[in-house]
Amino acid sequence: MTFIIREAQKEDMPSVLKLITELAVFEREPEAVVVTVEDLVNYGFKKEPAFFTFVAEEAGTIVGMALFYYRFSTWKGVTIHLEDLIVTQSHRGSGIGKALYDKVLEVAHMKGLKRVEWAVLDWNTTAIKFYESTGAVIQKDWRVCQMTDAGLKKYLESK
Amino acid sequence: MTFIIREAQKEDMPSVLKLITELAVFEREPEAVVVTVEDLVNYGFKKEPAFFTFVAEEAGTIVGMALFYYRFSTWKGVTIHLEDLIVTQSHRGSGIGKALYDKVLEVAHMKGLKRVEWAVLDWNTTAIKFYESTGAVIQKDWRVCQMTDAGLKKYLESK
Numbered sequence: 001m002t003f004i005i006r007e008a009q010k011e012d013m014p015s016v017l018k019l020i021t022e023l024a025v026f027e028r029e030p031e032a033v034v035v036t037v038e039d040l041v042n043y044g045f046k047k048e049p050a051f052f053t054f055v056a057e058e059a060g061t062i063v064g065m066a067l068f069y070y071r072f073s074t075w076k077g078v079t080i081h082l083e084d085l086i087v088t089q090s091h092r093g094s095g096i097g098k099a100l101y102d103k104v105l106e107v108a109h110m111k112g113l114k115r116v117e118w119a120v121l122d123w124n125t126t127a128i129k130f131y132e133s134t135g136a137v138i139q140k141d142w143r144v145c146q147m148t149d150a151g152l153k154k155y156l157e158s159k
Numbered sequence: 160m161t162f163i164i165r166e167a168q169k170e171d172m173p174s175v176l177k178l179i180t181e182l183a184v185f186e187r188e189p190e191a192v193v194v195t196v197e198d199l200v201n202y203g204f205k206k207e208p209a210f211f212t213f214v215a216e217e218a219g220t221i222v223g224m225a226l227f228y229y230r231f232s233t234w235k236g237v238t239i240h241l242e243d244l245i246v247t248q249s250h251r252g253s254g255i256g257k258a259l260y261d262k263v264l265e266v267a268h269m270k271g272l273k274r275v276e277w278a279v280l281d282w283n284t285t286a287i288k289f290y291e292s293t294g295a296v297i298q299k300d301w302r303v304c305q306m307t308d309a310g311l312k313k314y315l316e317s318k
Contacts, residue, residue: 020233032234034273039236048207050231069231072209074179074243075191077198084233102318109311114193116306123300135310141282144298147275151294152268159261 003063005099008053013040015062016053019086027121051083054103056096063091066100068107073115080108082118101134119144162222164258167212172199174221175212178245186280210242213262215255222250225259227266232274239267241277260293278303 008016014037024033043050049069056064064087071081082104087097108116120127120138128138147155167175173196183192202209208228215223223246230240241263246256267275279286279297287297306314 024234029234035233035236043231043237050229050237067233070209071230071240072202072228072242074194074226075183075188077194078202078209081230083231102315105306105311105315108306109308109315112308114308116311118304119301120304121300122302128302128304131304134306135314136304136306137310139303139305141280142278142303143281143287144301144303145277145279145287145290145295146298147264147267147293147295149268149271149273151296152264152275155294156261156264156268 003056003058003094003096003099005054005056005103008044008055008065010041010045012053012055012062013037013044016040016055016065016067019062019065019088020084022088023084023086052107054100056087056091056100058091058096063088064096064100066104068104071117076114078111079113079115079117080104082116085118098130105134162215162217162253162255162258164213164215164262167203167214167224169200169204171212171214171221172196172203175199175214175224175226178221178224178247179243181247182243182245211266213259215246215250215259217250217255222247223255223259225263227263230276235273237270238272238274238276239263241275244277257289264293 017035017037017040020035021033024030044053051067051069053065053067055062065084066082067084068080068082071079073079085097085101105116120131176196176199179194180192183189203212210226210228212224212226214221224243225241226243227239227241230238232238244256244260264275279290
């Protein structure tokens with residue numbers, strides 16, 4: 001299998017959204033995706049993009065992608081957050097995921113950043129094993145806490 | 160106790176760094192803070208700031224702060240990440256933390272964002288109880304995964 005890794009263009013966003021949706025199904029939350037192709041184009045290609053995307057292309061088809069953006073740690077300064085690393089089901093196990101992952105890590109390394117961070121589901125042992133094999137560390141005592149828009153509304157109106 | 164919540168200015172960054180360091184001690188990682196006042200000024204007050212800060216001021220002294228920035232969820236679009244919510248030890252339990260927290264949630268609500276996210280230590284039951292009382296949800300099956308700069312170097316050079 002021959003593939004190339006390249007920066008995504010606006011025209012790739014429909015394929016990127018397809019991969020995002022495929023991942024949401026894998027993560028058992030198919031209803032959770034409310035982002036549109038237009039959102040991806042608007043936010044990913046404005047003057048100060050909200051995110052950056054590498055895609056993996058094989059014979060003209062996008063078969064994987066890594067989407068990341070910058071965060072600011074009050075301990076470490078600017079960091080990279082790897083939001084999504086996705087390879088379509090039919091192309092897994094062929095090194096595409098690793099190539100995309102490496103590309104994002106290279107950006108962080110070249111920029112001299114002190115951290116790359118991402119989230120993983122605790123039952124996704126294949127992914128965890130891979131990440132740990134590269135030297136990444138699972139932060140066992142941190143939990144992700146979220147408030148939804150509905151939660152915000154309810155809480156702020158009850159004050 | 161009378162306090163005000165306001166947007167931080169460059170001049171507040173030494174006080175903000177002091178709070179950041181105080182939190183790192185509480186979280187049992189006092190050595191982890193490498194950020195400087197200069198970093199905070201440079202990244203927090205450039206044209207497209209890397210983060211935004213509210214401070215709580217009492218009688219001219221900064222006694223708490225909430226620092227946040229924007230992220231991009233491939234499911235929900237633009238979200239707010241609450242990086243730090245800190246009240247100095249001597250002023251805890253007087254509503255300052257809640258006032259800062261509410262302020263950040265209000266920004267998200269006013270902008271119509273679909274999510275506010277942050278991280279909490281699983282042994283910090285006081286914080287977890289407070290967050291849950293406001294309608295926030297702890298994502299029990301997600302784990303934070305991190306690669307340090309040393310890890311990046313080692314991994315990329317071994318390829």
